Amino acid sequence: MIHDGHIHTPFCPHGTKDSLHKYCEAAIKHKLTGITFTEHAPLPYSFVDPTPEQDSGMRWDDLEIYLKEVNKLKKEYKGDLEILVGLEVDYIEGFEKETTIFLDEFGPELDDSILSVHFLKINSEYVCIDYSPDVFEQASDLLGSIDSVYKLYYQTVLKSVQKDLGRNKPHRIGHITLARKFHKKFPASNPFTGELSTLLVEVKKKGYELDYNGAGTVKPLCKEPYPFNDVIQDAINLNIPLVYGSDAHQAASLLCGYSELSPQATFVKPAKLRN
Template identity: 70%
Template sequence: MVIIHDGHVHTSYCPHGTKDSLYKYCDVAIENNIQGITFTEHAPLPPSFVDPTPQKDSGMNLADLDHYIKEVQAIKQYYNGQLAVYLGLEVDFIEGFEKETIDFLNEVGPILDDSILSVHFLKLASDYLCIDYSPEVFDKAVQQLGSIDSVYKLYYDTVAKSIDTDLGLFHPKRIGHITLARKFHKKFPIKAPFTDELTLILKKIKKKGYELDYNGAGCIKPLCKEPYPNNVIIDQAITLDIPLVYGSDAHQASSLLSGYQQLSSKAVLTKPQTLL
């Protein structure tokens, strides 16, 4: 099996990740016949945003950004001819912090090969929550919003807003794990299918000419066991001819290819469009 590209790979620069070296990720990729990878470390969070997670480890330390960029650039040269390596970031869309996000993208965007825009944080009435941090945090959102369905609705509305919001010239062209709200769905089952909300998200992606992160990480999460998004949504994306870029969302080298075998057989996977 040849995997054309893994467009969502984390590194040792992730505070909540592994200590595996970038070399180890690349060697494992080559061993598994992966043709290319994009390192998409969690970008530093906006300076004025207070990370609500206990260890405040959701994003790369700003002080490490330059080291990360230089190391990935060196890795690109080292594996030239063996593996296509791209420099990227996973950027958080955080409602209320758009200006700082634009400033950051304007600074770093010109040197990136690729990037992903993802929603992890939801703005509630009194605070922000990292929706995928744990079942307990998800339940806290349920208690604040009044129902499981309300949490899903807010998540999908925020994803739609991330696509619509003008983040400037370097707005990421791939939208990350659009059904991340389902990470704990076996513990927090929903009543509504949210077909309208997800269809709207896909239509917005299509209209903007963006790509979809077809993320296998959910397949190895015990309370999820499906890709982000699942294959019902992927069928819609295929109908709309939205480019699908596989992402393992690996936080350790051994997690490359996460969920790959569970992806839809109908899906045609591609490299990130910015690199074609």
């Protein structure tokens, strides 16, 4: 009985144009009990997306349409598939106020949501850390070492957990080891055990969930889930709720990496479905 809590849509400017219905039909074919559409939220108005196509988040003009379309699907598939409407919200250091204002306005319309880090602030500029190996290498040059990129990523994820983003702050933290997306090419010399332990303890203290994300298993320079097995075992020992996420950007990627996740992991439905 699996709920896939991390799914993108045709509203994602860097994904496929598979229809929402195609995702739903694929979910039913895979016998999923439910799904959460978690499209990349629009980025803050004053934030300049550093990616070449500036396509990291959905367009502001699409947000209301997205919410309306997913809510229509809930009724259409009632009894066959539990559908939640959600967003993957970026935590961007320095833009906490704008993010809080966004969540104050749109959070009440969401069933479920994820808070993720993709952008690192380096020397007053921002780098999309998972965009490409070349961008990761540029970040390591700016910071002086590969280890420094990992360290800054974990520090930023910790801030995302700790910061007050208002009453509608997402309670699931996305792919906490995304810094390892290219680790086969850019391995760290430090396991960052202490940083990851501190992060998990803070997630536990806040009562948050973890996105146990299978997407990294199919990335050629990663080949492991986010987070990887040692970290997941620590999360299990802390009784942190784990929500499976395929991070699918096309319907064919539903259940991505599921078979390669830790057999010790027990998955829960998102908090909305557990309340």
